Amino acid sequence: MKTKIVIATRESQLALWQANNVKASLEALYPDTKVELLGMTTKGDQILDKPLAQVGGKGLFVKELEKALMDGSADIAVHSMKDVPMEFPEGLGLSVICEREDPTDAFVSNLYHSIEELPNGAVVGTSSLRRACQISMHRPDIKIKNLRGNVNTRLRKLDDGEYDAIVLATAGLLRLEMEDRIRTRISDEFCLPAGGQGAMGIECRSNDQELIAMLAPLQHQETAYRVTAERAVNKRLNGGCQAPIACFATLDGDELFVRGLVGNTDGTLIIRSEIRGAKEYAEQLGTTLAEDLLAKGAQEILDAVYGR
Numbered sequence: 121m122k123t124k125i126v127i128a129t130r131e132s133q134l135a136l137w138q139a140n141n142v143k144a145s146l147e148a149l150y151p152d153t154k155v156e157l158l159g160m161t162t163k164g165d166q167i168l169d170k171p172l173a174q175v176g177g178k179g180l181f182v183k184e185l186e187k188a189l190m191d192g193s194a195d196i197a198v199h200s201m202k203d204v205p206m207e208f209p210e211g212l213g214l215s216v217i218c219e220r221e222d223p224t225d226a227f228v229s230n231l232y233h234s235i236e237e238l239p240n241g242a243v244v245g246t247s248s249l250r251r252a253c254q255i256s257m258h259r260p261d262i263k264i265k266n267l268r269g270n271v272n273t274r275l276r277k278l279d280d281g282e283y284d285a286i287v288l289a290t291a292g293l294l295r296l297e298m299e300d301r302i303r304t305r306i307s308d309e310f311c312l313p314a315g316g317q318g319a320m321g322i323e324c325r326s327n328d329q330e331l332i333a334m335l336a337p338l339q340h341q342e343t344a345y346r347v348t349a350e351r352a353v354n355k356r357l358n359g360g361c362q363a364p365i366a367c368f369a370t371l372d373g374d375e376l377f378v379r380g381l382v383g384n385t386d387g388t389l390i391i392r393s394e395i396r397g398a399k400e401y402a403e404q405l406g407t408t409l410a411e412d413l414l415a416k417g418a419q420e421i422l423d424a425v426y427g428r
């Protein structure tokens with residue numbers, strides 16, 4: 121049993137909430153273990169004037185945290201699964217996937233109740249190519265305007281009148297006790313969520329067996345099956361939440377139902393696929409779904425979006 125566990129975390133309100141949530145779970149399980157937070161800033165927090173897709177590179181929100189794990193200044197890092205790349209640096213790995221919060225996107229506005237209600241030509245804030253693609257598909261008249269920053273910054277920009285509405289992850293707003301900001305939880309039929317959205321994961325050193333055993337009770341197996349399938353889609357397509365890729369898995373008894381799509385930013389091209397299968401085959405289901413998207417032309421869309 122470890123006497124002390126240090127959690128590396130970003131310093132946004134949401135990241136701190138997530139780290140504190142894991143801290144509280146560990147303290148409840150292990151009253152004799154001291155759990156501390158180590159706050160740090162990542163590249164994704166610093167560069168706020170461009171869409172993440174243009175900042176480039178994967179793991180914009182995790183690299184610095186991983187450095188702390190490797191040099192021993194921290195023992196675990198708590199991530200939003202949506203932001204975690206598929207590959208881990210040598211010696212590090214994902215030890216736990218925690219129970220998922222509501223995975224949907226939230227429609228947030230001070231003027232309107234839903235996307236359907238927005239007037240012609242309304243301005244909607246999001247930097248997510250996935251959200252831009254799906255909103256534009258349903259409403260080609262809507263103007264998508266870039267929106268970066270942490271949840272509070274984004275809400276302030278909405279309140280300043282820069283946008284008629286913005287779209288944020290429902291999970292983030294719920295965790296920060298800002299449910300009253302949500303006008304509509306957008307259905308997954310209307311806007312398919314990003315892989316891993318709403319789930320937290322814990323990364324640590326792969327050889328830290330003592331710690332991995334202590335973290336095991338935080339694993340939520342149903343969420344893990346779902347997120348494993350979703351991440352396999354992103355892995356095969358070589359993309360994540362910065363790409364115009366959506367993938368979302370649900371469990372129906374022991375059967376996983378996985379849906380995925382790839383589209384262009386203006387929503388004029390969208391390729392979809394879905395698959396069902398036993399939950400134990402989560403990874404293969406995700407890979408097969410991605411292969412089907414590729415067979416239907418997903419690579420050409422992704423190449424065009426990235427100007428390749």
Ligand SMILES: NCc1[nH]cc(CCC(=O)O)c1CC(=O)O
Nearest residue numbers: 200202288289291292317318319
């Ligand atoms: N890319 C930023 C990010 N990473 C995770 C969340 C929300 C919380 C979650 O999905 O668990 C957000 C903000 C957002 O999309 O509004």
